[in-house]
Amino acid sequence: MTVLGGIGFTAPWLLMALLALPILWLILRAVPPAPIRRRFPGVALLLGLKDDETVSDRTPWWLLLLRMLAVAAIILGLAGPVLNPNEDQAQGTGPLLIVLDGSWAGATRWAEQEEAIAAQLTRASRAGRTVSFLDMARPEPPVFQAADAWRSRLPGFRPAPWQPDAARAAQAVSFAVAADGFDTLWFSDGLEYPGRADVLAAFEAQGTVEVYQTAANVIALRPAGFEDGAVQIAALRAAPGPEREVTVQAQGRDPAGNPSILATAIATFAQGETMADTALALPSELRARITRFEVQGQRSAGASTLADDGLRRREIALIAGRENREGLQLLSPLHYIEQALSPNADLIRGAISDILPANPDVIVLADIATLSPAEMEGIGAWIDQGGMLVRFAGPRVAASDVSRMDEDPMMPVRLRTGGRTVGGAMSWGAPKALAPFRESSPFFGLPIPDDVQITSQVMAQPDPTLAERVIAELTDGTPLVTRKAREQGQIVLFHVTATADWSTLPLSGLFVQMMERLAISTSAAQPDVTQLDGTTWTPELVMDGFGTLSDAGTLPGVPGPDLLNAPAGPDMQPGIYASGDRRLARNVVTADTVLTPVTWPANIPVRGFAVPPEQPIAGWLLSLSILLLLADVVASLALSGRLLGHMNRAAMIGLIAVLPLGVTPPVEAQTTEEDAFALNATAELVLAYVRTGNTRVDEISDAGLRGLSDTLYFRTSVEPAAPVGVDLETDELAFFPVLYWPITLDQPRPSSVAYAKLNAYLRSGGLIIFDTRDADIARFGAASPNGRKLQDLAAPLDIPPLEPLPADHVLTRTFYLLQDFPGRHASRDVWVEAAPPDAEQVEGMPFRNLNDGVTPVVIGGNDWASAWAVSASGAPMVPIGRGFTGERQRELAFRFGVNLVMHVLTGNYKSDQVHVPALLDRLGQ
DSSP: OEEETTEEESSGGGGGGGGGHHHHHHHHHOOOOOOOOOOOGGGGGGTTOOOSOOOOSSOOHHHHHHHHHHHHHHHHHHTOEEESOOOSSOOOOSOEEEEEOOBGGGSTTHHHHHHHHHHHHHHHHHHTOEEEEEETTSOOOOOOEEHHHHHTTGGGOOOBSSOOOHHHHHHHHHHHHHSOOOEEEEEEOSBOOTTHHHHHHHHHTTSOEEEEEOOSOOEEEOOOEEETTEEEEEEEESSOOSOEEEEEEEEEEOTTSOEEEEEEEEEEEOTTOSEEEEEEOOOHHHHTTEEEEEETTOOSSTTEEEOOTTTOOEEEEEEESSOOOTTOGGGSTTHHHHHHHTTTEEEEESOHHHHGGGOOSEEEEESOOOOOHHHHHHHHHHHHTTOEEEEEOOHHHHHSOTTSSSOOTTOSSOBOSSOEEOSSTTOSSOOBOBOOOOTTSTTTTOOOOTTOOBOEEOOBOOOTTHHHHEEEEBTTSOEEEEEEEETTEEEEEESSOSSTTSBSGGGSHHHHHHHHHHHTOOOSSOOOHHHHTTOEEEEEEEEOTTSOEEEOTTOOOEEHHHHHHSOOBTTBOSEEEEETTEEEEEOSSOTTOOOOBOOOOTTSOEEOSOOOOOEEOHHHHHHHHHHHHHHHHHHHHHHHTOTTTTOOHHHHHHHHHHGGGGOOOOOOOOOOHHHHHHHHHHHSOOOEEEOOSOHHHHHHHHHHHHHHHHHHHHHSSOOOOOOEEEOTTTSOOTTOSEEEEEOOTTOOOOOHHHHHHHHHHHHTTOEEEEEOOOTTTSOTTSOOHHHHHHHHHHTTSOOOOEEEOOTTSGGGTSSSOOSOOOSSSOOOOOEEEOOOTTOOOOTTOSSOOOOOOOOSEEEEOSOHHHHHOBOTTSOBSSOOSSHHHHHHHHHHHHHHHHHHHHHHHHTTGGGSGGGHHHHHHHHTO
8 A cells, every 4th residue: 555645545556647637638628720711691691590509619617627626536536545544553564463362351342452453454455464363262273364354254253251361371372383473463451361471472483563452441340249238349440540430230120020220339449449349238129139230331241240149138937826925035936046047038027928929938937737728828839939938846736636647738747646755854765866967968067066955846757758858867766857849849847846945956056057058048158169069050141251141051060169169261151050949150250359450561562442444435536526527417518508408307307306305304203102092091081991803892892881981971070081992912901990891702812911911900999891791691600602701811810709799789879779780681690899708787787888999890791881882973872672661771771880980980988887878868768
């Protein structure tokens, strides 16, 4: 490349054509000799005539200049001009080796590095140099090829989630020694690593070495820990410098399951310091959602640290069979359990029905013998999903008949009646001690204190499977702690009390260790090698150099000790590893990592990545030449007078049509369909129906709710707008107080997302009216086709127990006093939420004091929409009965519809006993 005036030319010999421009100018300026003037009398007849087309005897100078510029633009464009030619360094001619540190430390500036490498490939291509790459993080023997061959492969280079080490540096030295002379361009990540000096010496022995390195400081995060009730985070930087703040983000999933930033903290590097500490005090529920911490603005694996079980504190629910006695905390059934677990776990207290929705990791039952069917069902489902139930025996368990004849689902073994007492005044035996734990026991390896003695216990019934369920036993072989697996969870029974009444176990440190082993309560400390010895950990997620997590796929498992000690590399990639129900994070940066900036010798030139990119302008010049030639054509036509006179009409129309295409009108913001739907549904009270896909049924539903809305408008203070048909899959339901759902045989079953919206709608106070529309041929509950379809559609819904609408239900009096609820059909089979079992009618009252809220569902088959349906003129659309009887039935249908809407709007208002006098007066009592 030849550089002239700051512009490089790839074909400078073409510039010689510019010397021909003056000759071209003279040729174009040449004028033919003037003609000889001869007078001819007949010419007088032409006097006064005017020729609209004129031809100049000379080409105007500006038109000549235009043509010269067009030719010059063509010549310059073909010469290959380049702006910002990268010719500031001495250009070599031999092979060129481009070396990449290729570690996570350079990931944040990786795009800038790729641009700088692309510029060097362009420069080497012009010089005809062969090029090869050497990635220090993944060293392979260099293969020198044409520079253009590497250009398409450049995007394939990615930073590794580890740094080069001494072994990889030794490989690079062997590759350099085996090659024959080359120059080196080393793109450094800015961090020192073992063996770098030896690699540099090997490269210098082969040719010149230039280093490209960003001036940005490398930032990293050490693994987070939990201490003093807060998450402790330490940020590192490679080189000391001025005071600087970095933002640490805690990322995880929100309650909806979407990735989001859950919390942020500021870590401040003091002037001259390379480490900054910060802390995040978060509630346990939020802390359990955190999956990683990362430094804002730093896109690298070192600036991210993954969270695992070492950060999350387990939630443990404690439930006792009797309440604590005031002032006697040491006698509380849960006192010693609380003392053992509170330092390392979050404890929850409450009833079983209250704690199950919180989904704790462990539930501890202290001397609780009998569980209700609902509690057993709830705890059973929770255990099947991976929960652990830990039970302690006691007087209640010993005196009960639980798990005597048949094994109780909530017990690990069958129990013998009564219990066993040793070492007491009424016993001939001495207190028993614990036997060493078996290798299969989760307590294996725990030392047993000499002062732990057992005086009473509940006994396990002998059974062929008893031996494999025992995880702790006494010296005489009696089971002390038994366990069984159930689906994904476990049930554990301590055959002694959680207090010091039956043993000294709760008073010992062994009890704390046993509870920690069982509950797997979180500790801030990383497990040591001895704890992981003999275990295998399977990778679930692996992290790349940019800090992005991906599925580990079929990567093999690794031994537990290697997970802590083996250096990071292709066989030990950073990520999340699992063993059973435990999760450990292998992070790029460990608690012992120290970032050391690289120091280059004085004879090695070090440059930054910010190299002005070369800009070829040949295309621009050639495009300019075309425009100049077009301008020349237009100017020539104008000078000859042909520009407008002979313009084709079609061409003019086409030009007028094309011109607007170049002008893009401003895009006006338009209200989306979702916004329009929400505005329409919330501007006024709106009744809604479910679109079934059956055109006739949907038309009747729309007309029926329109008729009911008109009735409400004229008879009550409720003024509904026009009804709306909703799509369960796409539309929001929370805007509508009432949802009318006609049942058809061919309507599809909603998706799980739609059912989730329906359940949320029911729980938030909405009312769904299910109408099978077949009461004329089948009573509700019979095996009619529409009834079976309703059972299928409503199966996933959270519908409470139902009962036929009683005569004293609040629906019978919310606005009108009713005892019949007809529609197009007159069946009395209408079902609503069942009243509480303890509801009793008070003597002298016309109805029970149910104080019920809004029933979430009303189910019937009377085809109410057909009875309510009116045309645009207000006339009934569907005939009902004959004469006065039919009109009376339609009127009662409207009254029932009014009661439905008033019920969902006012709730239990008319169930209050304050209305009794007025109701008695209306009833004539």
